[in-house]
Amino acid sequence: MARETVFKDQSKLSPDYIPETLVHRDEEFRELSRLFKPVFENKASQRVLVTGSVGVGKTTLALKFGQELEQAAKRRDFKLDYIHVNCRKQRTPHMVVRKLAEHYLPRLPRRGLAPQEILEDVVKQLNTHDAYLVLALDELDYFVSRNGPDLLYSFTRAAEETGAPGRISIIATSRNPNFLRLLDEATKSTFMHNKIELDKYNAQQLADILKDRVKVAFKMDTVREDTIGLVSETAAQTGDARFALELLWVAGRIADQEGIQEVSPEHARGAKAHVFPGIRKEVLKDLRKHEILLLLALSRHLKISEQAYALTGEVEDAYNVVCEEYEEEARKHTQVWEYLKRLSDLGIIETQPSGEEHRGKSQKISIPDAPVEMLEEELEKILGKLEKSGSVEIP
């Protein structure tokens, strides 16, 4: 006999799922449409920046808008592609440009070509087909702080040098607009003028988002109204829809485990112990093995010491112990610094100079956004899966 479940379709709760409708973002959607009018009407390019804190719908807004753009273009017999690049995953200029090349130049050998050259070929291709590209550079802040702004300039240059300045438009997203200071005045001011800020969701908005999703993910009448209320109130502290959806998902799984056909507030309270806001599981999953080992070492050290910070030397000692446990050869000091830098770029850890003359340049390292005990558990799980299969899946 099949096991009873509260779910109709769990995939509708996964972070990869793009919802049918974007609840409570009509105004922002219209603003984007307004900004993109010149692309259709005057064949001019546009640059827009979407900002807002974690889980407020930046990525989803860009994706939904991209779908709409492509449909609108089709209706008008206008060749336009929307391509979405996640700059945290596609973390070098080569990787970003390769995404474009896969789409526009699938048969061309591009070994040894510089990103700028590939871009020029892409623009030529656009010219030949009288086509337009809207490129979403999701989490651009991460990319710019890592690589500098050159790639952004390359888009302008490639378009201008091939005599087609209007071919490439950009929708950038970023949690924090601070990265703009790394750009030149002209680019910075374009983004500043075309900035769409997504506010955090309040409890009511989160409840509406959850209700909309419950319809497609859960069976009829399995999720209690007061459960949605409690989850929304909890997630409203950060205004994060991803957190709200994950809480509800885990609450549903707990109900299933108990064999109960109704998701109750008690299940939601239980879910809180398994879900943490702030750090995304997908981000952890994308880390390389030694970054995970290092983060695990840091979590354990912070848990045991009960301090807010750990010093670089302490983290390295803990890392050596963890490496031994997992039978991995510990990487050298300079490499460990690299890992710390990446974890910090990803916003998982925070580093600041320790102010003390410990061993050379020491830093104070903290994990501001997640309870270290939960993080430890999650990292151990990921490492366990890595051991087994060499790759990981979510969740």
Ligand SMILES: Nc1ncnc2c1ncn2[C@@H]1O[C@H](COP(=O)(O)OP(=O)(O)OP(=O)(O)O)[C@@H](O)[C@H]1O
């Ligand atoms: N208005 C909304 N309506 C329906 N679902 C939403 C809405 N806003 C966000 N979500 C859902 O919440 C989750 C987080 O949204 P999204 O990934 O777009 O946030 P984000 O702002 O890009 O977050 P991050 O800063 O972590 O990248 C997704 O699963 C998305 O489907």
Ligand SMILES: [Mg+2]
């Ligand atoms: Mg996002």
